[in-house]
Structures are given as C-alpha cells and as structure tokens.
Amino acid sequence: MFVGDDWAEDHHDVEVMDGSGRRLAKARLPEGVAGMSRLHAIVGELAGDEADEAEVLVGIETDRGPWVAALVAAGYTVLAVNPLQASRFRDRLGVSGAKSDAGDAHVLADMVRTHAHELRAVAGDSAEAEAVKVVARTHKTLIWERTRHTQRLRHALRDYFPAALVAFEDLDATDSLELLAKAPTPAQAARLTIGQISTALQHARRKNVADKAVAIQAALRAEHLGQPEVVTDAYAASVQALIAVLNVLNAQVKTLQGQVEAHFGEHPAAKIIRSQPGLGTVLGARVLAEFGDDPTRYASAKARKNYAGTSPITRASGKKKVALARFIHNDRLIDALLTQAFSALRLSPGARAYYDRQRARGSGHNAALRQLANRLVGILHGCLKTGTLYDETTAWLHHAESVAA
Secondary structure, three states: OEEEEEEOOOEEEEEEEOOOOOEEEEEEEEOOHHHHHHHHHHHHHHHHHHOOOOOOEEEEOOOOOHHHHHHHHOOOEEEEOOHHHHHHHHHHHOOOOOOOHHHHHHHHHHHHHHHHHHOEEOOOOOHHHHHHHHHHHHHHHHHHHHHHHHHHHHHHHHHHOHHHHHHOOOOOOHHHHHHHHHOOOHHHHHOOOHHHHHHHHHHOOOOOHHHHHHHHHHHHHOOOOOOOHHHHHHHHHHHHHHHHHHHHHHHHHHHHHHHHHHHHHOOOOHHHHHOOOOOOHHHHHHHHHHHOOOOOOOOOHHHHHHHHOOOOEEEEEOOEEEEEOOOOOOHHHHHHHHHHHHHHHHHOHHHHHHHHHHHHOOOOHHHHHHHHHHHHHHHHHHHHHHOOOOOHHHHHHHHHHHHHO
8 A cells, every 4th residue: 555645834635546556545634643543544444454464655755753753653664755756756747847735645655656665764763863863953053053143244244344354263252252242343342451352362261362362452453444333333233133143052052062962972873983083972973863773774885875975976878987976965964974084084094095095096175085985984884783893904904905906
C-alpha cells in the first residue's frame, strides 16, 4: 500500500494507491492527533483482516516533526522525498504546470510506488541524537544570525562613523559593543577617556589593555568624513538597536553552547567523534546532528560521503568525462566538514600530506580541502562502524603506501 502525504501548516492531503497505481482513497486530514487517527483508520479499512501484515510506504517531503515520528512509530516505512525530486517527478506526469495539494499527494504516492528502492527512508536516529540535532542546529542558526546583524552594523558604521571600523577589529566582541553603546556617534566617541576604554577592554579580558586603549582612542579621534547631525543621530539610534540584538545573541549563543556540550557529551559516539582531527565538542556535535546515529543508514563509506556532499559527481557524455563538486548538499553538514578539514591541516600530519598532494596535482585550495573532507568522512565512517578511536597511523597508512609505491 502506497501513501502520498503532502503537508501544509495545518493539514495533510493524502492519497492511497495499490501496486497497480489505482487510487484506493484520498482525504484532507487535520494536523495532530485527529488527523493521524483518521489516517490509521483509512489504512486499517483498506487493509482489512491483513492489517497486521500489510506493508505501508509513505512518501512525504520532510524527515522530521511529530507527524513523521508518529508515522514511524506506527510501523509505516516513511520515505523522505526531496522537494526537488518531487517537482521533477511531477513534470513527468504532466507538462501543464498545474499544481495542487491533492495533486502533489498523488505524485508522492506514485513516486514511492515506482521508485521506493531509490528513495531514502527516514533514519531511525536515537532520541539522544535528535536532542543533539535540536540544540546544535539552533546554536549554529544563532551564530549565523549574529553574523548577519554584525554585517548590518558594519554597513551602518561605514555610512556615518568609519572611524569605528578602524578602532574596533571585532564588531561583535563584548568590548566593541560596550563602547559603541556608550558612544554611538563620532562626537561622543571622541570624548571617550583612556579609563573608559580600558574598563571595556578589561571586561572583555583583553591583553595589553594600555596599548590597545591608546590605539582605540587615537582611531576614534582621527579626522574622518561624516554626516549631518540629524542623520548621524538617526544612524546612532539604529546602531543602538543592532547592538541590543547582538548582545542578546551573544548571550544566547553562549547559553546554547553549554547545552550542545551537555547533550553531545552524553551520546555514546561522542568519544569517537571527538577523537577525529579537527572535531571538537561543538563541531563534533554538528557532524553527529547532521549524519544521525542510525547504524543502518549508511551502507558504506561511499554512501556517507555522498550524503555529506563531499564526494564528486561524474558527468559523462561520449568521450568526455568530468568530475564536479556537488552543489546540492546539506549546508550545515558541509560547513562543519570543511571547517574540520581546515583545522585538520594543523593537527594531523596525514591530513596535511594528503592536502599537499592534491595541491601538487593542480587542485585549488577549495578543491583540495573538499577532497580532504571527503577522506576524513571515510575515516569517521570506519571508526564509527568498528567502534574504534581515530589513530593517525592507521587512518593514513593506505595513502602513505600509495605514495611510496
């Protein structure tokens, strides 16, 4: 039995079909317990006396949330369909461009009927891994938001107070925000004393406070182009609002980091992940969150690499064959893996040698880093599969022998 489930914020359009593609039922179900109960009733009525033995495959364009968890708990095989896949499959069934929720449910049902073997089932991750995912994703989202607001602050200062950009290297740092909040206009900043600046630097636990205070004061008092007073006051009000947001984001990023460390520390795989070069607690938590911990999800290291988006894709036509980077990938995961690879250059001699070999073959920095990340994913897969910690010699033995040969 094949079920297509097109979900919206407050309802689900579902269609049930048999193996021949014949529609057995369709309905619009409300979100929540009432809708899930109705879905079970529809499936039960269609299955009849064979309900306990019937296999139900559900296609839906998400892999998380209470509804998906309830489907998995009910024993259904839930296939998470990428929206891009569903869109392209829809084009195979019709070229008019027409679209509706009921039509999408039909597309999803037919897709799992004919292509279930090519779709990925929702992973059976543990509750511990799900908890890590929740806090790790929120933590990273807040960091991205802080970066966005810092850039907005930078653009505003450039328009009316360029001296601040010279004085403060890290705009989202505690001392920078404290001084800008106290003196958001060029005139006010020029009146800041060495004592006031030193106090802010001490609050941020800076080193060489005396020298830095003198340098900051000199930069704030230097001549620069400005705006009319009324415009400057308007910019100052905007900057103070951005500073208030950044202060909150800084506090919450720190709070969430504690939650990430706590949840990740309780996971059984944490020790193995932390043993990998370049993976600390926060970065390791992000990698675990995006990969999940279902032991059956990745049949091989290649499957894990493909999911990570670090392995290349091949385009072949006639005598032409090229390997290209994957541009469709999990942004959070690829960001963590490339950060790991960059850190591993300093921490792992094997990783450094592997990277240098790629550069010697003509690869650019980004391509070589991506290839290193791909190799590190394979090493992580092997460690998780065998339950062993990272070992520098074992991890790079094969590549060392290849170079020697």
